Amino acid sequence: MITIASIVIALAAVAVSVYLILKNQKAKEVLEKREKDVSRRMYELAILKELGDRIGYSLDVQQIIDIITNSLHQFIEYSAVSYMILEPEKVIFKMHLERSVHRQFVNDVRDRMLGSLGALLDREFNKKDVEEVLSGAIIIEELEEPVRSFFNIPLVIDEKVVGVLTVADTKEGLYKEEEMTILYKIIQQASKAVTSLQGVVKTEQAKVNAMVESMEDGVVMTDADYRILVINPAAKRVIGQEGKQEVTIFDFIDNLGGKMDIRGRLEESVKLKKTYMSERFEVHNKFYQAFVFPVKTMSNLSEGEVLGGVVIFHDVTHEVELERVRDDFTSMIVHELRTPLSGIQKASELLKMPRKPAAASKQYVDIIYQNSSSMLDMVNDILDAAKLQAGKFEINAEPASIAEVVSNRVDFFNLSAGDKKIKLKVTIDKAVPGAVPFDVQRIKQVLNNLISNALKFTPEAGAISVVAFLHEAGGLVNKELHKTGVVPPEPLPEDQFAKLPPSLVVAVTDSGVGIPLEHRGELFSKFKQLSNTTLVTNIKGTGLGLAIARGIITEHGGIIDVVSKADIGSTFYFALPVEKSPLP
Amino acid sequence: MKKILIVDDDMTFVAMMKAALDPKKYEVTSAGNGIEALSTLEESMPDLILLDIMMPKMDGIEFLTEMNKKYGEHKTSVLITSNNSSLDKISEGVALGIKGYFIKSNESLHGIIAMIESALPK
Numbered sequence: 001m002i003t004i005a006s007i008v009i010a011l012a013a014v015a016v017s018v019y020l021i022l023k024n025q026k027a028k029e030v031l032e033k034r035e036k037d038v039s040r041r042m043y044e045l046a047i048l049k050e051l052g053d054r055i056g057y058s059l060d061v062q063q064i065i066d067i068i069t070n071s072l073h074q075f076i077e078y079s080a081v082s083y084m085i086l087e088p089e090k091v092i093f094k095m096h097l098e099r100s101v102h103r104q105f106v107n108d109v110r111d112r113m114l115g116s117l118g119a120l121l122d123r124e125f126n127k128k129d130v131e132e133v134l135s136g137a138i139i140i141e142e143l144e145e146p147v148r149s150f151f152n153i154p155l156v157i158d159e160k161v162v163g164v165l166t167v168a169d170t171k172e173g174l175y176k177e178e179e180m181t182i183l184y185k186i187i188q189q190a191s192k193a194v195t196s197l198q199g200v201v202k203t204e205q206a207k208v209n210a211m212v213e214s215m216e217d218g219v220v221m222t223d224a225d226y227r228i229l230v231i232n233p234a235a236k237r238v239i240g241q242e243g244k245q246e247v248t249i250f251d252f253i254d255n256l257g258g259k260m261d262i263r264g265r266l267e268e269s270v271k272l273k274k275t276y277m278s279e280r281f282e283v284h285n286k287f288y289q290a291f292v293f294p295v296k297t298m299s300n301l302s303e304g305e306v307l308g309g310v311v312i313f314h315d316v317t318h319e320v321e322l323e324r325v326r327d328d329f330t331s332m333i334v335h336e337l338r339t340p341l342s343g344i345q346k347a348s349e350l351l352k353m354p355r356k357p358a359a360a361s362k363q364y365v366d367i368i369y370q371n372s373s374s375m376l377d378m379v380n381d382i383l384d385a386a387k388l389q390a391g392k393f394e395i396n397a398e399p400a401s402i403a404e405v406v407s408n409r410v411d412f413f414n415l416s417a418g419d420k421k422i423k424l425k426v427t428i429d430k431a432v433p434g435a436v437p438f439d440v441q442r443i444k445q446v447l448n449n450l451i452s453n454a455l456k457f458t459p460e461a462g463a464i465s466v467v468a469f470l471h472e473a474g475g476l477v478n479k480e481l482h483k484t485g486v487v488p489p490e491p492l493p494e495d496q497f498a499k500l501p502p503s504l505v506v507a508v509t510d511s512g513v514g515i516p517l518e519h520r521g522e523l524f525s526k527f528k529q530l531s532n533t534t535l536v537t538n539i540k541g542t543g544l545g546l547a548i549a550r551g552i553i554t555e556h557g558g559i560i561d562v563v564s565k566a567d568i569g570s571t572f573y574f575a576l577p578v579e580k581s582p583l584p
Numbered sequence: 585m586k587k588i589l590i591v592d593d594d595m596t597f598v599a600m601m602k603a604a605l606d607p608k609k610y611e612v613t614s615a616g617n618g619i620e621a622l623s624t625l626e627e628s629m630p631d632l633i634l635l636d637i638m639m640p641k642m643d644g645i646e647f648l649t650e651m652n653k654k655y656g657e658h659k660t661s662v663l664i665t666s667n668n669s670s671l672d673k674i675s676e677g678v679a680l681g682i683k684g685y686f687i688k689s690n691e692s693l694h695g696i697i698a699m700i701e702s703a704l705p706k
Contacts (some may be wrong), residue, residue, distance in 0.1 A: 249679075319627070331668055335667045338668075338688065339594055340596075340691050342594075342597065345596075345692070346604070353604070363599075367600075
């Protein structure tokens with residue numbers, strides 16, 4: 001205020017001296033004009049000073065226009081000064097009456113302003129969207145004076161029309177060019193101030209935006225009126241509005257479809273400073289958990305003023321899927337364990353019954369034996385899988401002959417292969433070393449798994465071959481495999497072998513149905529989804545075999561994988577380093 | 585003589601039930617999946633069906649739906665037998681008019697026979 005006072009004094013002094021100099025020149029009109037100019041300038045300065053003070057902490061266009069209109073009557077004559085400001089969902093129409101007018105006058109000004117706002121923005125406005133506030137003198141219906149003078153100024157902030165300011169009078173011939181130039185100037189200054197301040201805000205906003213832009217979680221920040229200030233691409237993706245530039249809270253309300261009351265939660269945050277964590281909900285086939293919390297001003301003294309709210313959408317789709325796979329897996333395990341258990345229980349019950357069909361006892365004992373063996377296998381698988389998961393899977397590698405182990409397993413499966421009329425062939429390359437360090441029991445387990453799988457999936461009268469050969473460091477594995485006389489359904493990937501040290505390779509090739517590419521990845525995973533294909537082929541078991549096999553081979557420092565082609569067959573292969581190498 | 589159809593791919597269970605049910609009181613037939621079961625229905629409608637849920641080719645729920653579509657509901661008594669206690673499937677079965685259900689491994693043969701007797705039409 002001291003500044004204003006000093007300006008007033010200085011200007012008054014100038015005015016007085018000018019008056020003294022000119023008083024003898026009888027240039028009264030000139031003087032009057034000067035005085036008018038000076039007062040206008042002072043007014044302008046005062047307004048701009050006040051504006052400067054106010055916008056120091058306010059960016060509210062409406063508040064700034066209020067300051068201007070409140071003091072405009074000091075130098076412009078009008079019956080009413082009014083402004084219209086465009087809000088996202090409505091048009092605010094505020095009119096201050098300096099003198100009483102009738103209702104039609106108000107309506108007339110409103111319609112004209114709405115018309116010019118429409119023309120400026122090139123869109124239609126409905127009278128219903130107008131929120132009217134009248135102040136000042138009262139409406140007197142008897143005064144039937146129409147609008148005779150009228151002047152409109154567009155309110156432009158940052159090159160965007162945000163509204164119009166209008167002065168109107170019942171008298172004719174007001175609002176000359178000159179007066180209006182000053183009004184323009186004031187509005188321009190105000191707009192410039194707001195624009196530059198908004199520029200600062202925008203820069204800051206851009207910084208925040210850049211930061212949240214890269215976040216995987218959807219982030220939306222709103223002001224206290226739930227206008228979106230910051231939004232990242234992930235948040236737009238949540239509601240399927242990636243392409244939309246200006247997303248509003250209504251886009252969220254529409255697209256969340258009542259699954260999460262974003263507006264209500266923000267209101268709780270803004271008004272009650274509450275934080276909120278939602279349950280999981282599904283939008284556009286994805287699962288989210290939302291967090292809502294208030295944004296407060298930084299202040300050590302008080303609790304801080306709430307400026308707005310933040311919503312974070314955390315994508316939990318992957319977790320939900322994992323849970324589903326785990327649930328399916330658990331329910332499958334329960335089913336697979338209960339079935340043999342139920343068989344054991346019922347067979348023993350039958351054995352206890354007095355009325356027992358002759359020669360049935362042996363059959364029941366057989367059932368008990370088979371079921372308990374298959375249960376034991378499954379329990380062992382589950383324990384192995386648990387050990388793998390806990391990283392407590394250990395192998396005991398001792399030099400042994402792979403040729404012996406492979407031949408032993410092939411002999412073991414020969415009987416069941418014969419039942420299905422499947423030719424089971426074994427080839428051990430001469431270059432295979434007599435002793436290689438490996439865990440005999442565990443490698444037997446891997447071979448059991450690979451050969452029994454091959455038998456399961458190969459139709460009657462098919463063929464299965466098991467080969468073992470040496471892969472030289474830097475050698476071409478397909479060439480090496482070819483020498484054994486086996487042709488895989490597809491070449492083995494050379495890059496997998498390129499960096500391996502000299503290794504012992506075992507490959508089990510079947511003439512089965514083959515594995516579609518999309519299922520190959522999940523073959524070796526622990527929680528393989530229980531798909532219909534398992535049921536159709538009527539394959540029993542935990543489905544953990546390959547996951548365990550991979551665990552065993554990895555623990556040996558080797559690799560295990562598969563190549564396959566539909567209707568031709570599959571080759572499952574593993575490679576073990578010939579030298580005992582220190583594990584990484 | 586009451587006719588009982590066991591629809592289950594668990595051959596051990598089928599064998600046990602056949603051994604446990606008194607051949608003087610019951611005529612027991614079996615089918616390994618829903619499709620086989622539907623074709624046996626063409627010959628005669630049993631008094632009771634013991635129906636497993638998880639089966640290859642056509643599962644228990646699909647079988648129930650098909651049977652109801654073809655013959656109408658409540659033409660026979662159905663007991664769901666499963667080792668999977670998934671409540672979803674059981675409530676689907678209840679909606680399709682089953683008489684009851686039990687978890688195979690939770691029941692003794694005696695218990696199952698008692699349930700069959702009470703579910704059979706008098």
